[in-house]
Each structure stands twice: as structure tokens, then as C-alpha cells.
Amino acid sequence: MHILTVLGARPQFIKAAPVSKALREAGHHEYLVHTGQHYDHAMSQIFFDELGIPQPDVNLGVGSGGHGKQTGAMLMRLEEVILEQRPDWVLVYGDTNSTLAGALAAIKLHVPVAHVESGLRSFNRTMPEEHNRILTDHCADLLFCPTQTAVDNLAREGITQGVHLVGDTMYDAVLQFGELARHRSRILETLDLTPKQYLLATAHRPYNTDNPENLRSIISAFVTCGETVIFPVHPRTQARMVEADVMEMLKDSPQVRLIEPVGYLDMLMLEQNARMILTDSGGMQKEAYFFAVPCVTLRPETEWVETVEAGWNVVVGAHTEKVLEALTRSLPAEYSFGYYGAGNASRKIMETLEDQHNRSH
Ligand code: UD1
Numbered sequence: 001m002h003i004l005t006v007l008g009a010r011p012q013f014i015k016a017a018p019v020s021k022a023l024r025e026a027g028h029h030e031y032l033v034h035t036g037q038h039y040d041h042a043m044s045q046i047f048f049d050e051l052g053i054p055q056p057d058v059n060l061g062v063g064s065g066g067h068g069k070q071t072g073a074m075l076m077r078l079e080e081v082i083l084e085q086r087p088d089w090v091l092v093y094g095d096t097n098s099t100l101a102g103a104l105a106a107i108k109l110h111v112p113v114a115h116v117e118s119g120l121r122s123f124n125r126t127m128p129e130e131h132n133r134i135l136t137d138h139c140a141d142l143l144f145c146p147t148q149t150a151v152d153n154l155a156r157e158g159i160t161q162g163v164h165l166v167g168d169t170m171y172d173a174v175l176q177f178g179e180l181a182r183h184r185s186r187i188l189e190t191l192d193l194t195p196k197q198y199l200l201a202t203a204h205r206p207y208n209t210d211n212p213e214n215l216r217s218i219i220s221a222f223v224t225c226g227e228t229v230i231f232p233v234h235p236r237t238q239a240r241m242v243e244a245d246v247m248e249m250l251k252d253s254p255q256v257r258l259i260e261p262v263g264y265l266d267m268l269m270l271e272q273n274a275r276m277i278l279t280d281s282g283g284m285q286k287e288a289y290f291f292a293v294p295c296v297t298l299r300p301e302t303e304w305v306e307t308v309e310a311g312w313n314v315v316v317g318a319h320t321e322k323v324l325e326a327l328t329r330s331l332p333a334e335y336s337f338g339y340y341g342a343g344n345a346s347r348k349i350m351e352t353l354e355d356q357h358n359r360s361h
């Protein structure tokens, strides 16, 4: 099989690493396209180096910009690459602008689309990711769902053909790289952290970064919680914090430690040793659950409802008081396991692609 994979943003490198490994080990040819959506070393290259993902065959160098400009530039360049490569499948991941551009370019050229992490819905139409997911799912021929909730969401939209419940490739990644992280990462020593005596925080969603009031509420919670907060700052957030005069709020709070975005191995160590994780990241809500670390979600809703049902996640939005309250909550008595598959999602994806390919040839 000849597969053209489209990647562009940080979480996609992590989601794709185990699938790319499974495809290549089975002898399939993968042509890797990096759209260039993320380009800083700490947002892109570090993941290729740490996770052993082969270098992209081509980087479209699209970079940052408004949604239309960014997605449109990707679409134009992807069309050329797909025409040149004529793959059996175009494989896309998650819900970024790179995902949508890959799906649209492929369907227009009648190349089958496979979507990994299909069926997720926040039911919040103001999120760019929600547009990207819905449109990508309606282009896709194969829809790889991480959860039964995702399968049900698709069924409600009339999509029942080509739907496969395979589990979550981010869980595969945690299993594949957890041990390596324990050996390689020195982040706890570098930052002089004692396990379970710090909070880990990230925020990059427009709901938080592009609304100065929400951004200040979150930072206010970090400043007043009385605990060490390790905060790897996404470049988008860094820019908005300066614009919203948030740096001023932090100047007398050395316990809130702003650091550059970290690599995946350091992140796995920071996550599993944190007392709690505060985040608006999709991936980090799940990783908190995988490590049985309680999570506070800094958004009005979540797609990862199982983490909430299991008692390991609470959704609080950007309200300072609600965040502080969530930090003192008691932990679930039990750990209910298995909502995100058995760690073999990547193999199932590879086998399903093979199976479908053999049927059509
Ligand atoms: C994107 C995805 C989001 C995903 C996130 C993962 C979309 C619409 N959003 O959001 O779903 O959760 O990636 O991190 O696709 N920037 C840099 N250096 C970089 C990358 C970005 O400085 O390497 C800055 C630029 O100022 C840019 C801003 O961050 O304008 C936003 O980047 P962009 O890729 O548009 O969206 P994200 O917020 O990263």
C-alpha cells in the first residue's frame, strides 16, 4: 500500500508516531507530508527526533496565518503532492487545519481518506476544531474512532459506513514511549521538582488565549493557588499574554514557572509526577487519565467525556474560583480502566487499511 500521511501540528506528530511505525514495519510505503503549520523546533522537529518518526518527504512550509489563508495554502500545495504521488490512501489525524486541508484535497481528487481520531464532538460551533472534525468526518471513507462515544456521535450524523472503533493512538504512544521517557528525561532534576508537589498547566485554545478576561482568570488561579505551577507556554499563548498585560500579574509569583514548550518525553515525566494537571489541551486530558493524575479542564466542555465519567477530570471553564475549588477536590476511590482501547489502535488501523485495500484490488 502507498499511504500519504498529512501532519502539521504538535499533537499530530504524537498521534501518528505509533501508526507510522506499524505501517512501515508491515512493509507499506508511507509518504509523509508536513504542512508546516507548526515550525518552531519545540513545536515540531523535537517530536520527529524523540519519537523516531522519519523526516517528512516534503514540508509545504505553510506557516501561520488566518484560517482561510492557512487552510487554503495547504489545500493548493497538497493537491499537487497528491496528484504527483497518487496514493492508495490519504491519512489524516485529529482536528487541525492540516487535517481538513488533507481531507479536502484528497476527496476532490477521488483519493480515499482515512481519518484517525474520528467522531469527536464538543458541540461548540465556535471552536475551529469542531468545524475541522465535522467536515473531515464527512469526507472520510474510513473513520477510526477512539471511543464508543465517537462512534455514537457519527451515527447521529448519519455516518455508519466505514466506522471502526479501534481505540486511541495516543494511548499506544504513552505505552510505547513511557519507558523511554523514564530513562531519558531529566526534566524533574532540571526544574528541581519533587513528585506530586507541583501542578502542571497548559493553555492554548482561542477560548482562553483570545479572550483577555479568561486568560487573566486562569493566570489569577495559578497565582493564588499557593502551589508550584509548571506552565510550558504555547507560542500563541506567549503572544497573547504579552498583549493582555498578563506578565504583570506574574511578576511577584515565582512559584508560577513559565517555561518553553517541552518535548514529549519530558512532558510524559511532568504529567505522571504532577499532583494535578490543569489544561485546555485535548491530548493532555487523556494523558492525565492514562497516568491516573486528576485533571482540571480549563474549557466549558470536553470531547473526552469518559475522563469526566471516570471521575478523573472536571470541566470548569476559565473561572478562577471554580479552578481553585477543583484543586481541592477529593480523588476518585477507583481507577476504571480501558476507555481508550488496549494500546493496539495503531495495529488495528494498519490492518483495517490493508483489509480495505485488498478488497478493492
Ligand atoms: C493548532 C490547532 C489546535 C491544536 C494546536 C496544537 C487549528 C485550527 N488549531 O492550534 O487544534 O490543538 O494546534 O498545539 O489547526 N506559532 C508559533 N510557532 C509555531 C506554531 C505556531 O509561533 O511553531 C504561533 C503563531 O503566532 C500562530 C499561533 O501560534 O499564529 C497559532 O498557531 P496555529 O497553528 O494557527 O494554531 P494553534 O493555536 O497552534
Ligand code: UDP
Pocket (backbone or CB within 6 Å): 010, 011, 014, 202, 204, 232, 233, 260, 261, 262, 263, 264, 265, 267, 268, 280, 281, 282, 283, 284, 287
Ligand atoms: N505536549 C508536549 N509538550 C508541551 C505541551 C504538550 O509534548 O509543551 C504534548 C502533550 O503531551 C500531548 C500533545 O502535546 O501529547 C497535546 O498537544 P496540544 O496540547 O498542543 O494539542 P491538543 O491535544 O489540544 O490538540
